[in-house]
Amino acid sequence: MEIVGRLCQTPIQEHRPITAFHRMEPRGRERHRRAAHQSERAGASESNALQIAAIFCFVSLLGAPALRAAQTKIWDEFSGEKAFAHVQQLVDLGPRPSGSEAIEKSRRYIEDQLRRSGWHVTRQAFTDDTPRDKVQFVNLIAQFPGQGNAAPLFLLCSHYDTKTFDAIRFVGANDGGSSTGLLLELARVIGQHPNLAAKVELVFFDGEEAYDNFSETDGLYGSRYFAKHLGEGRQFHGGILFDMVGDRSLDVTLPADSPSEMARDIFAAAEALKLRSYFTYLDREMIDDHSPLNAIGVPTIDVIDFDYPWWHTAGDAIDKISARSLQIVGSVGLYYLSEFRLK
Ligand SMILES: [Zn+2]
Numbered sequence: 001m002e003i004v005g006r007l008c009q010t011p012i013q014e015h016r017p018i019t020a021f022h023r024m025e026p027r028g029r030e031r032h033r034r035a036a037h038q039s040e041r042a043g044a045s046e047s048n049a050l051q052i053a054a055i056f057c058f059v060s061l062l063g064a065p066a067l068r069a070a071q072t073k074i075w076d077e078f079s080g081e082k083a084f085a086h087v088q089q090l091v092d093l094g095p096r097p098s099g100s101e102a103i104e105k106s107r108r109y110i111e112d113q114l115r116r117s118g119w120h121v122t123r124q125a126f127t128d129d130t131p132r133d134k135v136q137f138v139n140l141i142a143q144f145p146g147q148g149n150a151a152p153l154f155l156l157c158s159h160y161d162t163k164t165f166d167a168i169r170f171v172g173a174n175d176g177g178s179s180t181g182l183l184l185e186l187a188r189v190i191g192q193h194p195n196l197a198a199k200v201e202l203v204f205f206d207g208e209e210a211y212d213n214f215s216e217t218d219g220l221y222g223s224r225y226f227a228k229h230l231g232e233g234r235q236f237h238g239g240i241l242f243d244m245v246g247d248r249s250l251d252v253t254l255p256a257d258s259p260s261e262m263a264r265d266i267f268a269a270a271e272a273l274k275l276r277s278y279f280t281y282l283d284r285e286m287i288d289d290h291s292p293l294n295a296i297g298v299p300t301i302d303v304i305d306f307d308y309p310w311w312h313t314a315g316d317a318i319d320k321i322s323a324r325s326l327q328i329v330g331s332v333g334l335y336y337l338s339e340f341r342l343k
Pocket residue numbers: 001163175209312
């Protein structure tokens with residue numbers, strides 16, 4: 001991926017997501033606040049009655065969803081350790097550039113893991129011209145069987161290739177590895193909830209990395225092909241792209257051009273899990289695999305931590321990422337899906 005554009009003329013302030021989050025407050029809480037405010041102005045005896053009524057109202061309004069959430073808590077099922085173990089397996093294969101033997105091994109690993117979690121996987125193979133001659137690329141697409149006629153509505157994506165370097169040994173623990181491990185663990189958890197699984201499609205993009213510089217014909221090979229070949233009847237309502245989500249020092253930076261409603265709900269999900277401090281806005285836009293999807297009208301947010309000193313260096317190794325960071329992003333993603341987007 002690559003950051004683009006000048007610094008925003010009006011940088012998004014840190015308080016913006018919090019302001020936005022306030023709009024998401026449950027109505028019960030607003031009413032409670034209003035009721036409590038009114039009760040202060042009322043007489044003492046009237047105040048007690050109003051407060052009791054307001055508290056009852058607050059509890060009963062919030063009680064039902066809170067209880068329902070307590071029963072499922074799908075976000076607690078996500079294992080950062082399991083996601084990390086996948087990343088380790090991928091990194092152990094060495095550099096995994098498109099068209100290599102190692103990326104074919106990583107494909108077989110991803111396919112095997114997805115099938116174990118109950119997903120049906122297909123390969124979307126194609127050849128494209130690159131600055132280094134023709135390369136064969138393969139996107140991996142997973143759907144949950146038994147969906148009947150209902151087509152998946154929402155995309156969960158990651159790229160699994162690593163950037164080609166001649167001078168360094170680049171294994172992409174964070175860039176290519178972390179989001180793939182995270183998506184495999186999401187597949188395991190979501191696969192245990194068939195109603196949710198029926199609503200999502202998982203896509204592992206090949207060829208995200210540019211050989212030279214991002215352009216109409218270099219970089220984003222897999223996502224450009226996927227977007228171009230989405231059939232008429234396969235219009236997704238939205239998607240999340242995960243990229244570089246494993247940094248030990250996690251600081252998820254949502255690009256400035258993120259679909260605002262999705263960004264607001266990601267922040268709200270993080271807030272609900274008391275993980276809000278790990279999420280902020282990047283002050284610039286970003287070119288990544290979400291770009292071709294947004295271009296065809298599928299609002300897709302890039303959940304990325306671009307504050308990563310080892311980006312595209314030999315230092316992007318397994319010791320720079322942590323299970324805890326994967327746990328944070330995975331649980332926020334699941335909260336967002338189950339409590340907001342696909343509720
Ligand atoms: Zn990269």
